[in-house]
Amino acid sequence: MNDRQQEYQRLIAPIEERMMRAVWRIVRDPDDTEDAFQEALLTVWKRWDRICTHPNPHALILQISIHAAHDVWRRKVRRGRCLESAAIPEEIPDPAASAIQGIAAAEQDAAVFRAIGSLSNNQARAILMHAVEELPYDAIAAAMDCRESTVRKHVARARTKLRVLLSQLIPEVHKEERSHA
Amino acid sequence: MRDEIDELIRSRTNGELPAAVENRLRRRLVEFRTKVEQRPPSRLHAFAHSLTAPPAWRVAAMTAALLMALAVGLVLMPRDSRASQVFAAAAAQLRNSQSLEYTIVLNEQPYVAVDFSYLAPGYRRIHCSWGIEVRTDGTTGRQIVLMHAAHAYLNESGKTVESQPNIDDFSAQLRSLPNRADVYLGEHWSGRQKLVGYRLTKAPPNGSIPGLKVLDIWIVPATREVHHVDITVQEPGKPEHRMHIRNILAGQAVDRSIFDLTPPAGYSAIVAPKANPSPASPHNALALQAEIRQTGEIVAAVVPMKGPYAQTPAALSTVRAYLKQQGTTPVGPPLGRYWSEDRWETGYPVQPETHVEAPLQLVSVPAALTASVVVNGPWGRDTDARWGSFLKSVLDQGYVPAGPTMEIWSGDAGQGTQSTEMRVPVTAAN
Numbered sequence: 201m202n203d204r205q206q207e208y209q210r211l212i213a214p215i216e217e218r219m220m221r222a223v224w225r226i227v228r229d230p231d232d233t234e235d236a237f238q239e240a241l242l243t244v245w246k247r248w249d250r251i252c253t254h255p256n257p258h259a260l261i262l263q264i265s266i267h268a269a270h271d272v273w274r275r276k277v278r279r280g281r282c283l284e285s286a287a288i289p290e291e292i293p294d295p296a297a298s299a300i301q302g303i304a305a306a307e308q309d310a311a312v313f314r315a316i317g318s319l320s321n322n323q324a325r326a327i328l329m330h331a332v333e334e335l336p337y338d339a340i341a342a343a344m345d346c347r348e349s350t351v352r353k354h355v356a357r358a359r360t361k362l363r364v365l366l367s368q369l370i371p372e373v374h375k376e377e378r379s380h381a
Numbered sequence: 382m383r384d385e386i387d388e389l390i391r392s393r394t395n396g397e398l399p400a401a402v403e404n405r406l407r408r409r410l411v412e413f414r415t416k417v418e419q420r421p422p423s424r425l426h427a428f429a430h431s432l433t434a435p436p437a438w439r440v441a442a443m444t445a446a447l448l449m450a451l452a453v454g455l456v457l458m459p460r461d462s463r464a465s466q467v468f469a470a471a472a473a474q475l476r477n478s479q480s481l482e483y484t485i486v487l488n489e490q491p492y493v494a495v496d497f498s499y500l501a502p503g504y505r506r507i508h509c510s511w512g513i514e515v516r517t518d519g520t521t522g523r524q525i526v527l528m529h530a531a532h533a534y535l536n537e538s539g540k541t542v543e544s545q546p547n548i549d550d551f552s553a554q555l556r557s558l559p560n561r562a563d564v565y566l567g568e569h570w571s572g573r574q575k576l577v578g579y580r581l582t583k584a585p586p587n588g589s590i591p592g593l594k595v596l597d598i599w600i601v602p603a604t605r606e607v608h609h610v611d612i613t614v615q616e617p618g619k620p621e622h623r624m625h626i627r628n629i630l631a632g633q634a635v636d637r638s639i640f641d642l643t644p645p646a647g648y649s650a651i652v653a654p655k656a657n658p659s660p661a662s663p664h665n666a667l668a669l670q671a672e673i674r675q676t677g678e679i680v681a682a683v684v685p686m687k688g689p690y691a692q693t694p695a696a697l698s699t700v701r702a703y704l705k706q707q708g709t710t711p712v713g714p715p716l717g718r719y720w721s722e723d724r725w726e727t728g729y730p731v732q733p734e735t736h737v738e739a740p741l742q743l744v745s746v747p748a749a750l751t752a753s754v755v756v757n758g759p760w761g762r763d764t765d766a767r768w769g770s771f772l773k774s775v776l777d778q779g780y781v782p783a784g785p786t787m788e789i790w791s792g793d794a795g796q797g798t799q800s801t802e803m804r805v806p807v808t809a810a811n
Contacts, residue, residue: 220406225394241413312393331390
């Protein structure tokens with residue numbers, strides 16, 4: 201096994217599943233997922249030497265994957281395709297739910313991703329890495345090349361914005377709003 | 382604590398990856414892996430990586446190498462190198478300075494010292510603490526010897542060539558330091574001032590100190606100026622003696638009036654009278670030839686005095702009466718030692734175990750290299766002329782005074798056998 205093979209075994213092999221799943225969870229479309237995944241791999245290829253010497257290479261690779269998926273999602277939102285793709289969920293059928301429930305779930309997914317798409321790049325990446333991949337703050341900070349306190353601020357601001365944008369999907373917030381009314 | 386927004390995002394993104402999509406992504410991964418494995422190695426990054434994450438053996442080897450370099454670099458080479466540089470700079474500063482002043486302390490207690498002043502191109506001054514001063518103008522070949530205690534002076538012209546080397550040698554002690562010291566003595570704090578010391582085990586090339594054992598030179602490293610010099614002398618058969626060179630000023634403004642060859646007001650010239658020599662004196666008192674010899678220690682009961690020397694007979698009577706009262710017999714003729722008119726003493730040599738009470742004192746005149754001459758004739762006659770001639774002879778022989786002058790009075794006035802032995806401790810200038 202040469203040095204490159206060893207590097208691949210050390211850097212990519214342990215997180216192949218997580219990379220693929222992270223992209224899929226955000227994009228939720230087979231073609232777009234493949235495009236986003238290809239973008240992520242291209243970025244990893246370009247930054248390969250830096251990744252090799254990075255203190256937390258796995259967090260960095262996952263951040264690259266999430267960033268690529270988020271970019272694809274944002275482009276999709278701008279093109280107005282999100283509603284269409286969300287209205288016809290191809291790959292996540294829920295056999296136990298009714299057609300109406302399925303459509304409602306797809307609408308909720310679309311609302312969540314639209315809201316995330318309205319965040320700044322840093323806020324979106326931080327909240328996705330924290331919420332979707334459940335990475336600790338220090339790992340996110342290492343991946344984003346910033347301080348841990350900065351990551352916490354990004355996540356806090358993202359939550360504040362999302363709480364407003366998605367208030368109808370959060371039972372507690374919804375209740376509070378009704379009681380005030 | 383889990384945030385409800387995080388929970389919402391997680392719940393909306395928790396779908397399983399469909400197998401069909403996974404297959405497509407895996408194909409991409411295989412292509413990527415092939416690409417990575419064929420990627421040419423980056424030597425720069427490999428090197429950087431080896432530095433940032435070196436193996437344990439390399440860390441140990443590098444640490445050992447660094448420690449070794451540290452030991453050689455910080456402890457051995459720079460210390461010696463820096464020390465050499467400081468000493469060489471200080472020696473050069475003394476050598477190249479247009480003016481130089483310093484004091485040689487020959488003895489701390491009682492204080493016996495000589496002040497030296499040099500100013501280019503050839504002005505020199507030697508001022509002894511016991512009242513003798515020599516001023517030399519090398520540009521005109523003239524010098525004046527001042528005897529402050531006697532308010533007399535001796536003017537010489539055209540003969541300074543003979544005594545010039547003697548005076549030069551004293552300045553040369555400091556002006557001819559070599560570029561390298563024999564031993565580095567380390568650091569020493571004098572109050573808040575840090576000094577570094579160097580040792581010479583032989584006299585500088587152009588200077589000579591008889592019996593020199595070591596010459597310790599202490600330098601202020603910040604300014605490269607010599608702070609002071611400790612001289613240890615060990616002559617055969619004599620105890621070790623320490624002298625010091627202090628108040629060293631190199632390259633600073635010097636008051637030119639200290640080299641003035643004009644006799645001070647109130648001083649009388651020592652002139653050779655043309656009259657025939659006294660019948661009692663077979664030798665011409667003004668052509669005295671000093672004899673340089675080693676003299677032994679003298680212990681004497683003396684009375685400290687100040688003021689006119691005419692008080693000498695009365696002072697001697699006091700000492701004689703006290704000794705007689707004590708039943709002590711003097712072991713030699715009376716003597717007097719002179720630092721200045723404000724400080725002199727007179728008395729009789731006695732046994733070392735003799736006990737005396739105030740105002741008398743028991744003093745020791747140490748064994749020393751001494752210039753001496755015996756002059757026959759009445760005590761106190763032509764004193765200035767005798768001393769001028771005697772000191773000139775001392776200088777001409779290559780010695781300079783190194784202590785207070787002394788007279789020993791022998792003989793009997795009634796029988797016309799009076800004689801005076803004139804003595805002064807000296808040190809060779811070359």
